Amino acid sequence: MLTHPRSGATFQWKDLLKSGDRIFIGSNAAVPSALVDDLITHRGELRDIEATHILTLEDHWARREYDDLFKVNSLFIGGDNVRQAIAEGRADYTPSFLSEVPRLFSDRILPLDAALVMVTPPDEFGYCSLGVSVDVVSAAVKNARHVVALVNPNMPRTNGHSFIHIDQISAWMDSDKPIPELAPPQLDQVTEQIGQYVSLLIEDGATLQLGIGKIPDAVLRYLGNHKDLGLHSEMISDGVIDLIRKGVINNRRKTFHKGKTIATFCMGTRDLYDFVDGNPHVEFYPAEHVNSPVKIARNDNMVSINSAIEVDLTGQVVADSIGYKFYSGIGGQVDFIRGAALSKGGKPIIALPSTTKDGKISKIVAQVTEGGGVVTSRGHVHYVVTEYGIASLRGKSIRERALELIRIAHPRFRRELLNEVRKYYWVPEYQEQMPTPVPELGPVEMKKYTFDGIEYTLRPLHPADERKLQEFFYTHNKETLMMRYNHHVTHMSREKSCSLVSVDQEKDLALCFTDQEEGEVIQGVGRYYYIEANNSCEVAFVIKESRRGKGIASTLLKEMEQVARMRGIDKMIAAVRRDNKPMLAVFENRGFVSKPGDDMGEVYLELDLKSKGSEREL
Incomplete structure (x- = not known):
């Protein structure tokens, strides 16, 4: 009544x-x-x-x-x-x-x-x-x-x-009818992998927005070791409860609504509803406040995590329809993607499985499906994440975006996508090698290191790193070029750079150290070439002059040695100019021994990977 x-x-x-x-x-x-x-x-x-x-x-x-x-x-x-x-x-x-x-x-x-x-x-x-x-x-x-x-x-x-x-x-x-509940989603291996990748993009002190579904819950599962996270989110779910109780989410470093978890609604189980009931640390505000891109941007290091139905190779995000069939809505995705992009240190992220549930259809597509609605434009998104990795799109050309997104597509569809995108001249003919994984680096194929107070990422070189490698080359002085290439190289063409980043990582190996001080910049490269005749590999590396003496070279060599051992390679070899004392020291410290060689100007070095005595701390 x-x-x-x-x-x-x-x-x-x-x-x-x-x-x-x-x-x-x-x-x-x-x-x-x-x-x-x-x-x-x-x-x-x-x-x-x-x-x-x-x-x-x-x-x-x-x-x-x-x-x-x-x-x-x-x-x-x-x-x-x-x-x-x-x-x-x-x-x-x-x-x-x-x-x-x-x-x-x-x-x-x-x-x-x-x-x-x-x-x-x-x-x-x-x-x-x-x-x-x-x-x-x-x-x-x-x-x-x-x-x-x-x-x-x-x-x-x-x-x-x-x-x-x-x-x-x-x-x-x-009415005393129970409030409708939303059970926590069951996570599968693909979702877990996506969550792990996304967590790598979240730094201590970041403020988070999480959308609806399995992927946000998977991300939260991998944040247990983070510190001083904040929440300014359209929605919160059960996944935040433990992180708030453990102090991982404490909102101390937020720069807007400091000290408070901010949301506009919550959906979950009765545990969540009891958690927010009278909780002075959680505040709910209207959507025009919480979802305002200008207000979102007032949080430094704002990380927005949303999903999609498909993403095309230019970075356009379809999120509300499957072709002509309307499925969900725009919601707050664009609000938070834009707000995070405007935030100092912000990261707008789209995370999605690489295929549909049955694995038959790629969600990374050459063109938007006819009738599909572009919710988030190609200019908004900085990162796209699938279970195959992280594609960085910010500041990338269409060609570079295509290569990045093909790299994180399901392997079964990569060749088809590359052939399709070639019709529009985004990828030149000299780009042939498909991206290949380096699973020996771990489940996310990257590692974090800190040298001299700066955080670096160790990862494989990717085909989209062509321009980054060119930039890295042009930072070298004449001495470095002579020491690395044994003659004075004056230029690095696009074709040459492309050949150096287009690596069959299942056979050879090319790793790099990058930092994010001024965008993602390559600071060191190490690679080996597999020699099938005697099951060996020849290794070399080069470090930017300003970053030497900090342990980057030794770490690169150690990681390459570990991959070689895991692949069952018998020995590593290297040829180093006799006057390159710092590089010789790096090899010798890893247990490489000098062998007689034909060139008096070079030292021939060898590491027996079969001998247990040759192992150093890995």
Whole structure:
């Protein structure tokens, strides 16, 4: 029964609505299903009510049997009933950034006759909390002609800008139905691998935004050893609870809303709802605040993690449709991708499996599928992550982007993608070698090292490193060029650089050390060439002059030796100019011994990998 909050007077739905009106239905886990059921039961002569909403955990009103009462206009497609209704033409989808949905209500682009929402019981001052879903509900209650509330004692009382006074409520009814829950997703090996890669992009002190689904939960699982993380996120889920309790997420280094976890809604289990209930460290704000790119950017080192349906080889992100079939919505992806891009030290990340679940279709595509909607432009994204690695797109040309994205595509589709992209002249004919992995470096094929207070990444050279290797070459002085190449090399052409980064890593090996002080810059390169005739490999390396004497060369040699041992190679050899004392010392410290050679100007060095006595600390 609908009653007035103060007088107790009773209402019928016809007292609040007329046929053809537009209503808003509360969001996510705060969907007021009992109110909708009451409206269905006591509809009387009401017809053609437009029901607008974002994602809701229940959506039975979109079934065909209620078509004469409701015409759904979804601002974010979530449930199966809504998705089917849109596919059948019985419902509409209106794309909008979540940060801009409130203005659709306030500017009366979508004027609301009533907002149906779920709230907590009022406190002694008459204030109810919007609980687990403030998002666009806050704007709806401010702009609707009538607010009809479902008062539920099971709704958590959340802090922040989450309150509505009973004088703002036209009518309400009681319900103690449990809040809808969202079980934690079951993680598979692919998702775990993606989570591990993404965690490598997150530095101590970063502030995080996490989207919906398995990948954000997988990322959280790999953050246990991080320090001083913050949260400024559209959504939070069960995955944050342990990290907050352990102090990994403490918000101390945030530069906006310092000391607080900020969200606009949460979805999860009852444990999560109990965790946010009255928690002074977690605050909920409206979407126009939390999702504002300008406000997001006020957090330094903002990391935004979202997913996609497919990504093309230029970096365009399709996220709301599968071809012509609308599947979800824009939501907050662009809000946070843009906010993170504007943030000092920010990282906008798109993370997705390399293929569909059955493995038959690549999600890294040469062209966007016909009918697919580009939600996030090619200019927005800095990183794309699959289970095969991290593609860095910021500042990359179309050709470089294509090579980076092909590298993280499923191996079964890489050749096809390279051939397809060649039709558009993004990749020259001299680029032939497909990216190959170096699994001996570990499951993420990269390692972190710190030398002289600077953090470096050890990783394989990639085909897209062509320009970086050119830049590395042109930093060398004449002495370095003479010591490394034994003659004065004056230039490094694109073709030559391409040949040096296009390595069959399953046979030969090419590793590099990079840092991020001024973008990603190569500071050292080490490689070996496999000699099949005697199961040996010839090794060489070069380090930027300004980074020598810090341990980079020794570490490169150690890592290459470890890979060679794991591959069953019998020995490593090297030829070093006799006057190159520093390089000779690096080899000798790793146990290489001098052997007679034909060239008096060079020292021939050899390391027997079969002898246990030759092993150093690896």
